[in-house]
Amino acid sequence: MNVTKRHSLRIATVGALSAACVALAGTAMAATSPATSPAASTPAVQQAAAVKAAITAKPSATSVGAWQLFRVTGTTTGLKTGSKVTLQQKQNGKWVTLPASAPVSRNGSYSLGVKLGLKGKNELRIVSGSTASAVFSVTVR
Numbered sequence: 001m002n003v004t005k006r007h008s009l010r011i012a013t014v015g016a017l018s019a020a021c022v023a024l025a026g027t028a029m030a031a032t033s034p035a036t037s038p039a040a041s042t043p044a045v046q047q048a049a050a051v052k053a054a055i056t057a058k059p060s061a062t063s064v065g066a067w068q069l070f071r072v073t074g075t076t077t078g079l080k081t082g083s084k085v086t087l088q089q090k091q092n093g094k095w096v097t098l099p100a101s102a103p104v105s106r107n108g109s110y111s112l113g114v115k116l117g118l119k120g121k122n123e124l125r126i127v128s129g130s131t132a133s134a135v136f137s138v139t140v141r
Contacts, residue, residue: 053078055085057126057133059114066117066140072100073111074126074133081106083128087114090123090135097127104128116140 056074064070072087079085087100102112116122119140126133 051078053128053131055079055126055128055131055133057124057136059124059136059138062137063139063141064116066119067115069113069115070138071111072114072124072126073109076104076108076110076128076131079104079108079128079131081108085110085112085126085128087112088125088127088132089116089118091118095125095127114138 054077056076057072058074060071060073074085076083076085081104083104084101085104087098088095089098090096098114100112100114102110104110110126116138117140121137121139123135123137125135
C-alpha cells in the first residue's frame with residue numbers, strides 16, 4: 001500500500017509539473033507573438049485614429065435674400081462613399097434637420113443647395129450620423 005501511495009504521488013507531481021511547463025510555454029509564446037507586441041498594434045491604433053469621422057462645411061455666401069439659393073460644400077473623412085450628409089439649423093436652442101442633404105462622393109466631398117426663409121442670422125451645421133461639422137452662419141435679409 002505504501003508503494004501505491006508513493007507511485008500515485010509521483011504521477012500527480014509529474015502531471016502538475018507538466019501542466020505548469022505547458023502553461024509557461026504558452027505564456028511565453030503569447031508574449032513574443034507578433035500579433036500582441038506593441039510594435040504590431042501601433043499601426044492599428046494609428047489607423048483607428050486616422051479613420052475618425054470629420055466633416056468640413058463652407059457656405060458659398062454669408063448673406064443671402066430670403067429663399068435665395070446658395071451652396072454649402074465641404075469634405076469628409078472617415079465616412080463611406082454614398083453616405084448622406086444633412087443640413088441642420090439651430091432653432092430655439094435646438095438643432096433641427098432641414099430637408100437638404102447630399103451624398104458623399106468617392107473623394108469625400110459633397111455639395112448641397114440650400115434655400116433659407118428664416119430672416120436674421122442662421123446658425124447651421126452639416127451632420128452625418130453622430131459626426132457634425134463646425135457651426136457656420138448665414139444671414140438671411
